[in-house]
Amino acid sequence: MALPIYASPLERIWHYTYLVLCTAIFIFLISPILVVIPLSFNAEPYFTFTEAMLTFDPAGYSLRWYDALLTLGMQAPEAIRDGAWWSDMWENSTWVRAAKNSIIVGFWATILATVLGTLAALGLSRPEMPYRRVIMAILISPMIVPIIIIATGLFFFYSNPCSIIGTECGRLTSTYLGVILAHTTLGIPFVIITVTATLSGFDQSLIRASASLGASPSRTFFKVVMPLILPGVVSGALFAFVTSFDEVVAVLFIAGPDQQTIPRQMWNGIREAISPAILAVATILVVISICLLATVELLRRRSERLRGVTPH
Amino acid sequence: MADLTAAAPAAAAAATAASAATLTTADGRPLKAALAAAQARAKRRAFLLVAPLLAFVVLTFIIPIGQMLDRSFHHDGFSANAPAVSAWFAENAQGTEPDEAAYAALAEDFKAMRENRTAGEAGTRVNYTLPETRSLFTKTARNADDLAPPFKEAFLAIDDRWDDAAVWQAMRSSSSAYTADFYLAALDMERAEDGSIRRVEENGRIYIYLFAKTFLVSALITLICLLLAFPVAHLLATLPMAKANLLMILVLLPFWTSLLVRTTSWIVLLQGEGVVNELFIALGLIGAEGRLQMIYNQLGTIIVMTHVLLPFMILPLYSVMRVIPPSYARAARSLGATSWTTFRRIYLPQTLPGIGAGSLLVFILAVGYFITPALVGGADGQLISNLIDFHMKNSNWSMAAALSAMLLAGVLVLYWLYDRLVGIDNLKLG
Numbered sequence: 146m147a148l149p150i151y152a153s154p155l156e157r158i159w160h161y162t163y164l165v166l167c168t169a170i171f172i173f174l175i176s177p178i179l180v181v182i183p184l185s186f187n188a189e190p191y192f193t194f195t196e197a198m199l200t201f202d203p204a205g206y207s208l209r210w211y212d213a214l215l216t217l218g219m220q221a222p223e224a225i226r227d228g229a230w231w232s233d234m235w236e237n238s239t240w241v242r243a244a245k246n247s248i249i250v251g252f253w254a255t256i257l258a259t260v261l262g263t264l265a266a267l268g269l270s271r272p273e274m275p276y277r278r279v280i281m282a283i284l285i286s287p288m289i290v291p292i293i294i295i296a297t298g299l300f301f302f303y304s305n306p307c308s309i310i311g312t313e314c315g316r317l318t319s320t321y322l323g324v325i326l327a328h329t330t331l332g333i334p335f336v337i338i339t340v341t342a343t344l345s346g347f348d349q350s351l352i353r354a355s356a357s358l359g360a361s362p363s364r365t366f367f368k369v370v371m372p373l374i375l376p377g378v379v380s381g382a383l384f385a386f387v388t389s390f391d392e393v394v395a396v397l398f399i400a401g402p403d404q405q406t407i408p409r410q411m412w413n414g415i416r417e418a419i420s421p422a423i424l425a426v427a428t429i430l431v432v433i434s435i436c437l438l439a440t441v442e443l444l445r446r447r448s449e450r451l452r453g454v455t456p457h
Numbered sequence: 458m459a460d461l462t463a464a465a466p467a468a469a470a471a472a473t474a475a476s477a478a479t480l481t482t483a484d485g486r487p488l489k490a491a492l493a494a495a496q497a498r499a500k501r502r503a504f505l506l507v508a509p510l511l512a513f514v515v516l517t518f519i520i521p522i523g524q525m526l527d528r529s530f531h532h533d534g535f536s537a538n539a540p541a542v543s544a545w546f547a548e549n550a551q552g553t554e555p556d557e558a559a560y561a562a563l564a565e566d567f568k569a570m571r572e573n574r575t576a577g578e579a580g581t582r583v584n585y586t587l588p589e590t591r592s593l594f595t596k597t598a599r600n601a602d603d604l605a606p607p608f609k610e611a612f613l614a615i616d617d618r619w620d621d622a623a624v625w626q627a628m629r630s631s632s633s634a635y636t637a638d639f640y641l642a643a644l645d646m647e648r649a650e651d652g653s654i655r656r657v658e659e660n661g662r663i664y665i666y667l668f669a670k671t672f673l674v675s676a677l678i679t680l681i682c683l684l685l686a687f688p689v690a691h692l693l694a695t696l697p698m699a700k701a702n703l704l705m706i707l708v709l710l711p712f713w714t715s716l717l718v719r720t721t722s723w724i725v726l727l728q729g730e731g732v733v734n735e736l737f738i739a740l741g742l743i744g745a746e747g748r749l750q751m752i753y754n755q756l757g758t759i760i761v762m763t764h765v766l767l768p769f770m771i772l773p774l775y776s777v778m779r780v781i782p783p784s785y786a787r788a789a790r791s792l793g794a795t796s797w798t799t800f801r802r803i804y805l806p807q808t809l810p811g812i813g814a815g816s817l818l819v820f821i822l823a824v825g826y827f828i829t830p831a832l833v834g835g836a837d838g839q840l841i842s843n844l845i846d847f848h849m850k851n852s853n854w855s856m857a858a859a860l861s862a863m864l865l866a867g868v869l870v871l872y873w874l875y876d877r878l879v880g881i882d883n884l885k886l887g
Contacts (some may be wrong), residue, residue, distance in 0.1 A: 149790075156796055167692045167783070170685050174767060177722035178714050180732060192725045193735045259550075261510040268506030280507060282872070282879050289516055289872050291825020293842040294522060294861045297849055300625040302521035309520055330517045333510065338884055391715040394827055399851075411717040415832050417521060419724065426516050427718040434713040438706065445583075 178431055184422035185210055192421065210425040214240045217422070240410060241428065247406040250321065251389040254328035258385040261329075262336030263378050265369075269337070270344035281337070288334035296398040299327050303399050319401025327395040332385030339384060343377025343448060376448035380441045387437060522865070529639050529858035534582035538575040539566035543632035551650065557626050560608035564601075566813035570594075571601040579631075585855060586638050586648065587627035593618055607737035626651070664844075664860070671841040672867075674759065675823035679770075681763050681821050683812065686770035690811070693771075694778035705775075712768040720832050723761045727751040753835030761829045766822055770815035774885075778812030814879040821871045825864065 148160050149223035188207040189195050197205025214221035218239030225229050234241060268274055269281060287295065302308075303317035317323035347370075355365040371378075400409065407426065414423045480488035536543045541562035549559070580594025597615050604611045612619035630638055630648055641647060641654060645662040650657050656662070689708070693701045724733045734748045743749065751757060781804065789799040794868040827842035828882065834843065841864055848857035875881070 151790075152733045159796075163688060164692075167688050170689050171704070171707050173685070173764065174711050177719055177726055177764060178711060180726060181718070183720045184732075191730070193732050261513055265507045265510035268503045269675060270501040271499070271506075273496060274503040275500050275506070278876070278881075280511060283519070283874055284510060284514055285881050285884065286872070287514070289821055289868060290522070291827065291842055291864060292804060293825065293845050294525075294865055295518065297845065297857060297861055298521035298523075298525040299517075300849070301525050301854075307571065308524070331512060333514065338848060341882070391717065391718065392506070408717050411715075411721065412832075415717065415721060415724065423663050423721055424725065427715075427721050430715045430718050434715065434718075435710065438709055438713045442702075442706070442709075451680065 161288050171399070179446035181424045181427045182431065185428040187421055187424075190421055192419075192424075209420045213420070213422045214238075214425050218242070239405075240407070243405050243407045243410045246404055247390055247408075249322050250328055250404070250406060251292065251386050253325045254332055254389040255382050257329040259334035259378060259382040261382060262333050262385075263340050263374075264343060266337050266340035270341050272349075281341075283336045284337050287330050288385075292331075292392075292394045295327075295331070296395045299323075299395060300398045318399050319404065321404060324396060324400050324404050327399060328389035328392055329385075331395070332388045332393060335384035335388060336378075338438070339381035340374060340377045343374045347373060376444040380444050383437055383441055387434070407446040478539045479712045485512075491874040505861065525858050526862050526865075527858075528855050530637060531635055532582050532585070532631075532639075532855050533634040534578045536634045537629065538570055538573070538579040538634070539563070539628075541565045542628065546629045547630040550587070551629070555609075555611060555620075557607065560612055561606070564604040564611070565600040567598055567604060571598045579846075582631045582688055583627050586630050586852075587623055590624060590627060593624070605667070616625075634883070640856045640863075641861040642856060643863055658741075667839075667841050667844055671824060674755070674840065675826075678759060678762050678766060678823050679816050679820045682767050682770040683768055684814060685763070686774050686815065687808075687812075690771050690774035691776050694781070695733050695783070699801045708768050708771050711764065714764060716828055717832075719765060720761055720829055722834060724762065727760065728758060750834050753838075755834070757833040757835065758830045758838035758840075761833050762823060762826060765829060766819045769818050769822060773814040773818065773879075774808065774811040777808055777814075781807045802844050810879070814883065817871060817879065818884075821868060821875065824871070825868055 148157060152160065178398055182408075183198065184194070185190060186206040186208065187195065187198065188205050195205055199205075215234050215238050219233050219237050221230070221233060223348060224233070237313050265284065269277060274280075300318070303311060307314040317326070333413065351373075352365055355369045356362075360368065375405050390406075392409055393406075393412050396404065396406050396409045397412065400406070407430070411423060413422065414426075459691070482491045542559065544566065545559045545562045565601055566579075567576070570579060576598030577591065578596045580591035584591040585592065593616055597612070597619075600615045605616065608807045609620070618624055626648060630636060638648070643664050645657050645665050646654055647657050661701055693704055693708075696704065713765055728734075729748045729750070731752075734743075737749070751760065783805070785803050786799050789795070789803045794802065823839075826840060827846065830838050830840045830843050831846070834840070841860065845857045845860050845864070848854070848860065
């Protein structure tokens with residue numbers, strides 16, 4: 146924004162103060178995320194920039210913390226790095242196992258949340274939907290209710306899920322299914338919000354046009370509706386995945402030792418002795434979130450273009 | 458759909474005839490009924506699309522929370538394991554001195570509890586109402602074989618607390634499976650020996666203080682977020698779209714980055730040997746001895762939570778500011794208003810919907826925050842969620858449930874307010 150030509154000197158001073166202030170706030174927002182990246186290559190076990198790092202001496206940098214990530218929990222980390230070493234790492238490395246768990250749980254939770262959430266969003270955006278406001282409020286509430294309350298409730302419920310029909314059956318605590326269901330619930334609000342937002346710009350007469358041309362409802366859905374709302378659905382799915390990928394409290398309460406995820410391992414790492422290996426994980430996660438953000442931004446622009454919303 | 462298309466020619470026919478009393482469809486049904494049926498069908502279809510998700514959320518979210526809340530006023534640990542003395546309490550009104558019949562009933566219960574090993578369960582329930590009674594129960598159950606008439610003397614031989622009116626009052630209030638005792642405790646209150654309700658001693662009042670602290674800290678964080686978000690959102694809203702989109706990435710990246718990553722980063726930045734302290738020392742702002750303690754305390758909680766919640770304030774503010782026409786401000790200036798008056802009288806009132814939406818959202822999220830205070834809060838940065846976690850870890854489940862219920866009630870009131878003022882439909886993510 147340019148300063149108007151009639152601005153007084155005081156207004157000029159204020160304008161530049163304002164720009165400096167904004168820059169400072171942007172630095173506040175972004176520096177904590179960027180600072181971990183160089184520090185994760187620190188050759189020393191410190192959390193601050195060493196002199197060697199500041200002078201860009203290659204000796205100040207190393208990949209030792211990334212190596213530490215892979216070798217933690219391995220049976221023979223010192224062995225020669227042949228096929229056996231790699232399979233040992235794939236099977237036993239604590240962080241690799243955590244990553245596998247995170248991906249399994251995140252994948253299924255995302256699929257469930259996206260399918261159920263998209264269907265519901267289609268219903269919610271129809272003008273004739275009854276009790277729309279109340280149902281929407283209920284479906285969004287997992288995002289609003291404090292996570293500790295949800296986790297506490299699930300902890301009791303999962304220890305005997307059949308109690309609602311008055312019988313006893315197995316437990317859902319310490320199972321993959323339990324964690325997946327919990328993460329699905331937490332991801333649903335994000336899918337609902339993004340897909341209903343996409344559908345709010347959707348021209349309902351396209352459905353009638355398709356029907357009048359003889360398409361069946363399912364054909365209309367897959368050939369007309371789906372391509373138009375796909376960007377919203379994919380953003381919703383990414384949101385749901387990130388929610389699951391970053392969730393720790395429900396995992397703390399209901400997961401067993403076999404379902405340890407990356408955030409759960411990080412939680413341990415932060416609570417106990419914090420080592421620079423955590424920074425290596427953090428760096429990997431930052432890179433992943435940059436990729437996800439880029440994807441979502443591209444999708445958003447594509448969606449706006451498809452819907453004819455021109456950026457002004 | 459078919460009925461509606463059929464209705465159009467029928468209506469036209471009816472209009473030309475102008476004699477029909479009621480409009481009918483081609484197949485002779487009244488138009489009104491046909492329309493109502495079609496609408497009902499459309500309603501059902503819409504609802505059927507939502508039904509699977511609604512069922513899922515009820516099953517995995519509403520019912521678990523409902524069950525948990527049930528624990529906050531329902532605990533049959535004592536009443537189920539000590540039925541005889543519970544019956545005595547039911548027959549004898551409040552204030553009756555425990556007679557030999559009461560002690561006999563209690564002895565009968567203790568023998569059963571010893572057999573079933575449930576004295577701990579019953580004691581746990583009484584312990585909620587009167588601390589340090591669980592050990593009394595387990596000890597008495599261990600010696601239950603010594604209980605013989607006269608029972609009162611036998612009980613007093615095991616422990617002289619058995620003629621303490623407070624113990625009997627605690628058992629009386631435990632003798633019903635439904636109780637408000639957990640809520641009383643969560644409000645820093647207790648029952649006196651005569652059953653009246655009073656506040657606990659000064660140094661035992663922790664819950665109300667923590668609730669008040671949680672709300673105050675959340676309000677402070679909301680205020681800081683508003684102060685930081687306002688200029689940034691204004692800048693983003695007034696810049697050309699291409700530049701604004703570029704800067705928007707700086708806001709959205711933290712939003713997409715793992716909460717644990719951001720918390721880790723702040724620990725790295727703020728700890729004693731951390732980047733900020735080293736920078737201050739290098740700049741000569743502080744001496745090597747005077748390293749600032751910025752993390753593992755309340756300050757740490759506030760800094761990190763502000764950073765985490767700031768995007769939730771910027772995004773709604775930005776979406777409101779972007780559609781404010783700049784011509785209003787120019788008109789005010791041309792009519793002689795100073796820039797301050799223009800801001801105060803013209804611009805600020807138009808941003809109020811964004812301020813309301815962002816503040817409510819940030820406040821709601823802050824009140825229930827758990828992870829950040831747990832990791833960087835240290836001793837004095839803990840909030841009410843952390844206390845719920847503490848009670849859960851100590852298997853103090855009813856207490857955790859009562860505190861959860863109160864926190865949930867607060868959050869739901871705010872959520873309702875948000876829906877009324879802002880509308881859930883207007884919740885946006887990026």
